[in-house]
Amino acid sequence: MTLPPPTRLLPRTYQSLFAHAGFRRLLPALVASDVGDGMSVVAVAWLAVLIAPAGQSGLVVGAAVAAYALPGAVGALVFGRWLRRLPAQRLLAVDGWLRASLLGCVPLAWAMGALNPVVYVVLLAGSSVLHAWGSAGKYSLLAQMLPPDQRLSANALVSASTSASVVIGPALAGFLATAIRPAWIIGIDALSFAVLAVQVGRLGRAAEGVATAGPVDTGRSAAGLQLLRRQPELFGVLALTWFFNFLYGPVEVALPLHVTDDLHSGAGLLGLYWTLFGVGAVVGGLAAGALRKLPLWPVTLGIVAGWGVMLMPFGLGAPVGVSLFCFALGGVIYGPFTALSYTLFQDRTPTAWLTTVLAARGAALLTASPVGTALGGPLVAAMGPRQVLAASGAATLALAAVGIAVRLWGKARADSGLDREAGRH
Known part of the structure; x- marks a missing residue:
């Protein structure tokens, strides 16, 4: 045959x-x-x-x-x-x-x-x-x-x-x-x-x-940042994404030391953690298309909160099997974030300005995760790897809470502005 x-x-x-x-x-x-x-x-x-x-x-x-x-x-x-x-x-x-x-x-x-x-x-x-x-x-x-x-x-x-x-x-x-x-x-x-x-x-x-x-197109980046200053919602998406990536950075430092210092294990277990995360991220990324039908802001903030929750068991001394499951599920939750944040930019940006704004987004986000990673070393030295993983999760949950509060405040301001406009007529 x-x-x-x-x-x-x-x-x-x-x-x-x-x-x-x-x-x-x-x-x-x-x-x-x-x-x-x-x-x-x-x-x-x-x-x-x-x-x-x-x-x-x-x-x-x-x-x-x-x-x-x-x-x-x-x-x-x-x-x-x-x-x-x-x-x-x-x-x-x-x-x-x-x-x-x-x-x-x-x-x-x-x-x-x-x-x-x-x-x-x-x-x-x-x-x-x-x-x-x-x-x-x-x-x-x-x-x-x-x-x-x-x-x-x-x-x-x-x-x-x-x-x-x-x-x-x-x-x-x-x-x-x-x-x-x-x-x-x-x-x-x-x-x-x-x-x-x-x-x-x-x-x-x-x-x-x-x-x-x-x-990075530096000319477009500068023009895009000027536009973002006049667009509070787009600036909010950028700020949320920057801090989300920044808070992820210490995880890359703390996880290998958690495996060695807390779990007294080897590179095979570390590889398993990242493999399960990668599988989850691929699955989550493929699911982003279905999430597109839901309200994007609530879903995006839910992803931030969900990733924070998945890191918390590390700080509680959860068994290896539980932390492996949480890290894999964290990958599923984390996976759609990039696609959805791009979609928020695309939906909220005038077509003529989209390339300029995306250039500014790229320039701003280049530093987020690497800076978080660089800070991960001193944090682990001061707190210990398990505590840094939990602290990253707690800070990410706090970021989601701040995002929700800012979003509700913005909607309330917009609604009150509409009410005042209606009263004038």
């Missing part, structure tokens, strides 16, 4: 993409780098635990996790003057080689006995400084490689790869951590970016001479 080609098993929308030789070469490399980054969700924090001096694991984990993300936000804002002139293909390759080189130094330094917290944080920070630009180059390159009617399908496949890596990467890292040290897992991540850079170089001149759309 003759089996159909693998692409014949895909929906027809996606089959035509694989007729493009460049896309066929690029997609597996993008998937590999996504999985590598997913593995590093576990490996970066776990290696920080191993190399931290006694009593300083919280600070080192916080610095390492922040170094893997925060410089990308800085690079997006600082290097636009020079990098936006580069073709998308070259920019994606440069980011790939930078990450491959500096992440590849981590296992080498480990093998030589030279990996201390300072060297580790510097290597992670250097590897991530162009990553926002690499992401922008990736989507710009897809737009340049493919005809307009195939771009949505390509973006969907690439985005699905990123979502799936949150599920596959941590699980794979947890499995590998039983056999090899996390430094070598980061080395695998480095190898995945080297593969991506090589494949991008093999695409030929698909995008030569075409400038890259940067991750």
Whole structure:
């Protein structure tokens, strides 16, 4: 019996993409780098635990996790003057080689006995400084490689790869951590970016001479922020999203230390936590379409409150099975938030201003989670990982309560204004 080609098993929308030789070469490399980054969700924090001096694991984990993300936000804002002139293909390759080189130094330094917290944080920070630009180059390159009617399908496949890596990467890292040290897992991540850079170089001149759309358009961002100051509801959506992402940041630091210090377990359990969260987030993200039929503000505030509730059992010393279930359910709750917050912006923004406002949104939110992550280290050192997880949940619940109060106050003001207007007539 003759089996159909693998692409014949895909929906027809996606089959035509694989007729493009460049896309066929690029997609597996993008998937590999996504999985590598997913593995590093576990490996970066776990290696920080191993190399931290006694009593300083919280600070080192916080610095390492922040170094893997925060410089990308800085690079997006600082290097636009020079990098936006580069073709998308070259920019994606440069980011790939930078990450491959500096992440590849981590296992080498480990093998030589030279990996201390300072060297580790510097290597992670250097590897991530162009990553926002690499992401922008990736989507710009897809737009340049493919005809307009195939771009949505390509973006969907690439985005699905990123979502799936949150599920596959941590699980794979947890499995590998039983056999090899996390430094070598980061080395695998480095190898995945080297593969991506090589494949991008093999695409030929698909995008030569075409400038890259940067991750942040600073001109539009400034104009968008000016508009937001005159739109209280849109500013409220932005503030809610910023603080929600900010309060999520310490979780990435506290969770690995909760596994080691409170549960006295290993990287396999940490990988399981993140895998279950990723599965839940994928399920929740797919459910966002159904939630679109409900009132968006109440649902969005409910998501914020629900995520806070799911973190509270950590502070109560719940059994591992209970906390795993809560983290998975937290992923389901957390998953639709981004899509729904974008929808609120789309619904409340005049069409002519939408791109400008979204640019301002992107610029403002670049810092939220990395800043929260950077603060996670000192908080864990001062309070302990279990208490930080609970405090993040309590603060998120307080954020939801503030959001509800502000929303009700705004509606009351609007209703009283309408009543006064009606009285004049």
